[in-house]
Amino acid sequence: MRIPLPFGMLLDTTKDAPESVPSGTRQRIVRVPVPGLRLVGAVVALVVIALSVLIGVIVVGGALDGKWYDFRDLGNTMDGLRSVLPECVLALGETCVVTGSYVGYLASAVIGGTGVLSFVGLILVLLVWSERRLLARFQVRRGPNRVGPFGLLQPLADAIKMMQKETVIPRGADRFLYYLPPVIVFIPLMLLWGAVPWAPKMTYADINVGVLYLVAVTSLTTLAIFLAGWSSNNHYALLGAMRTVAMMVSYEIPISISLLTIVLFTGSLQLTEIVRWQAEHNAWFAFLLPLPLFTFFFSSTAELNRSPNDIAEAESEIVAGYYTEYSGMKMGLYLAGELGYATATSAFVSTLFLGGWTLFGLETWIPPYVILGLKISVVYFVLVWMRATLPRFRLDQLMAFAWKYLIPLSIASVMLVALEVTLFARWDVAAIVPLVLFAIVNYVFARIAMRRWATVLGYQPELQANHPVMTSGVGGLRAAQALRQAEGAR
Amino acid sequence: MTFEELKPFIVPGLPHYLALSGQVFAIGILIALSKRNAIAVLMGVELMLNATNLAFLAFTRFVPQAQGTPALAGHVFVVFILTVAAAEAAVALAMAVLVYRRRETVDLDRLNLLRW
Amino acid sequence: MDNPGVVGAFYLLSGVTVLSSLAVFAVRNLLHAVVFLVLAFVGMAGIFITLSADFLAVAQILIYAGAVSILLVFAVMLTPLADRNNANSLFVLPGVAVAGGFATIVALVAVATDWNVLAEEDLGYRSFATTIADIGQALLGPYVLAFEVASVLLLAALIGAIVLVREEERA
Numbered sequence: 001m002r003i004p005l006p007f008g009m010l011l012d013t014t015k016d017a018p019e020s021v022p023s024g025t026r027q028r029i030v031r032v033p034v035p036g037l038r039l040v041g042a043v044v045a046l047v048v049i050a051l052s053v054l055i056g057v058i059v060v061g062g063a064l065d066g067k068w069y070d071f072r073d074l075g076n077t078m079d080g081l082r083s084v085l086p087e088c089v090l091a092l093g094e095t096c097v098v099t100g101s102y103v104g105y106l107a108s109a110v111i112g113g114t115g116v117l118s119f120v121g122l123i124l125v126l127l128v129w130s131e132r133r134l135l136a137r138f139q140v141r142r143g144p145n146r147v148g149p150f151g152l153l154q155p156l157a158d159a160i161k162m163m164q165k166e167t168v169i170p171r172g173a174d175r176f177l178y179y180l181p182p183v184i185v186f187i188p189l190m191l192l193w194g195a196v197p198w199a200p201k202m203t204y205a206d207i208n209v210g211v212l213y214l215v216a217v218t219s220l221t222t223l224a225i226f227l228a229g230w231s232s233n234n235h236y237a238l239l240g241a242m243r244t245v246a247m248m249v250s251y252e253i254p255i256s257i258s259l260l261t262i263v264l265f266t267g268s269l270q271l272t273e274i275v276r277w278q279a280e281h282n283a284w285f286a287f288l289l290p291l292p293l294f295t296f297f298f299s300s301t302a303e304l305n306r307s308p309n310d311i312a313e314a315e316s317e318i319v320a321g322y323y324t325e326y327s328g329m330k331m332g333l334y335l336a337g338e339l340g341y342a343t344a345t346s347a348f349v350s351t352l353f354l355g356g357w358t359l360f361g362l363e364t365w366i367p368p369y370v371i372l373g374l375k376i377s378v379v380y381f382v383l384v385w386m387r388a389t390l391p392r393f394r395l396d397q398l399m400a401f402a403w404k405y406l407i408p409l410s411i412a413s414v415m416l417v418a419l420e421v422t423l424f425a426r427w428d429v430a431a432i433v434p435l436v437l438f439a440i441v442n443y444v445f446a447r448i449a450m451r452r453w454a455t456v457l458g459y460q461p462e463l464q465a466n467h468p469v470m471t472s473g474v475g476g477l478r479a480a481q482a483l484r485q486a487e488g489a490r
Numbered sequence: 491m492t493f494e495e496l497k498p499f500i501v502p503g504l505p506h507y508l509a510l511s512g513q514v515f516a517i518g519i520l521i522a523l524s525k526r527n528a529i530a531v532l533m534g535v536e537l538m539l540n541a542t543n544l545a546f547l548a549f550t551r552f553v554p555q556a557q558g559t560p561a562l563a564g565h566v567f568v569v570f571i572l573t574v575a576a577a578e579a580a581v582a583l584a585m586a587v588l589v590y591r592r593r594e595t596v597d598l599d600r601l602n603l604l605r606w
Numbered sequence: 607m608d609n610p611g612v613v614g615a616f617y618l619l620s621g622v623t624v625l626s627s628l629a630v631f632a633v634r635n636l637l638h639a640v641v642f643l644v645l646a647f648v649g650m651a652g653i654f655i656t657l658s659a660d661f662l663a664v665a666q667i668l669i670y671a672g673a674v675s676i677l678l679v680f681a682v683m684l685t686p687l688a689d690r691n692n693a694n695s696l697f698v699l700p701g702v703a704v705a706g707g708f709a710t711i712v713a714l715v716a717v718a719t720d721w722n723v724l725a726e727e728d729l730g731y732r733s734f735a736t737t738i739a740d741i742g743q744a745l746l747g748p749y750v751l752a753f754e755v756a757s758v759l760l761l762a763a764l765i766g767a768i769v770l771v772r773e774e775e776r777a
Binding site for chain 3: 222
């Protein structure tokens, strides 16, 4: 059956969509010419440009500031809602049981919670697609491109397929503990997304101890993963779970220590406060603290079980790790949860190290949540890039890397940063001078310490024959096309 | 009875929190006394420590600050209890594993070498 | 403290905590007991939040639900031939008696006592905007010695645990 779609696409449900098109047998998507498409496109573009100019004029004129229709910060809308509520909604006797402010609070909680949930659902659907497309791009394939325009409906098709599948429970599995983990894995994900500050007033839960909350909530998944592996009654699953738990427990330490350096500078654990500090000093922590950024990012990939640290589910070694025995939508929940954690990590890297919703003053014009969204996309792209290019660590290498390399280095950097913060509080010059100085010092320290410590631990890149070389001429679709052409010519 | 009279019973105050703390502590005692497995006994002890934390926090919240003490002395106590609980869990579980290696059991009823 | 959300949260969370602690006692399987213990810890963290102890609530989740539970699970795993059935010993009835008596006495004392020990005016509640700064001040101020001793204790526990379970190298 073939269903025509807009933009000249065809939904072809008769064939299985192959991941990659083998060379030589190139199948093309049938394009149906639509008359006047260019005209429609031009009109739409003109309208969009006109609207943008109009919005720009209104925003720069300051007519919006703080009004309920000021969509640069959705918190303003909630403020508008709260301001119309009466003083007391429900009174019993003389006491006011339910105050208006409480109802406003409850309403914003429900709306915000729904927003967070639907946002997570949306990004999960979109990310499955974009990650597969990007990976395919890196691996000189085409990726999903059959279901819907550009293969965009592929995640939905996958989800429907997974829901239809039969649930298989291994014999001897502990039923209660087998059903529990896919659910537990998802709860911390929602809790994490609730703490992300999207705009000055647009934070679902602006927690006083936000940074600690982040560490605590991510540590909840460890138990779920372990239970999943244990209850499956499968050796591969148990091995995967053991590996994951060892890895996650080890990498929680460098994460906490690297976050400590940020807290030393800001003097607050609150995420909005950290963003505000960066905006105020016009200094992203990525520049100021390169070593903690590396530590946090790398350790997060370990917590997420992503390459280069995906030994928990190393396909070539232990089938699929802790979720070997899970099938259908339960496995789908694990996969989706992994993607969700990857994006949440990108969000926290953007918030903590890349200035969050601020962009050097540009956030008054562009909606802050758009800025944060762009930053999240960039960090997420780096994650996918790492997944596509880096080989997998061995388990002992990974543990040694955490305990022997990352932890001593990050403790040293905490010492250095503590010294700098003491200096920063006492030095009576414009903040930019010490900050630039600290950035240089930290960068130099990171370079020297990382190299020296690696040599101390016995890493000698010059002695290894096949050490990786960065090449610009290898890889990519273009190279593949060149190869194919050369083959054709021959 | 009007709502005004009922309010002290419904709205949680210090007695509510203390009663809850007492209940959890009692359940901890029950588990610690009646379980055979050393690890289960340890779970009971952890519950008891947790109940104590709750009592400390409730007192900090509802009893005004005494003269000359830090603002959150109760919270500081809880921090120390958490620390000690973590250390205790690590050592106790290591001991359980060690006992298991020697005797192939962690059943407290069978660990009776020093009896009589 | 007296808005309906906090009141509801208190009763819900205390219900969760008490019921799951009871489940730790009642369930047959030791690993199920660990899961219910974690649930009790998380409920307890929620109750800490209703007492506006934000730092300790998060620390509770981090230490108990994140670390101690993993230790417990590992201990269960490392004793594979031992019974996993969470059985009771002969002490059940005395245990029930002691626990019931204790809970009753505490509840009676909590209700009967006039807790207004220091304040002249009506006993209200203290509200803290954030606790972590005060805790930090107290830890590195009046309680700095205890703080250092606690760190030494943790180090000793760490080394002790490693030494205890380390396998002897066979020569």
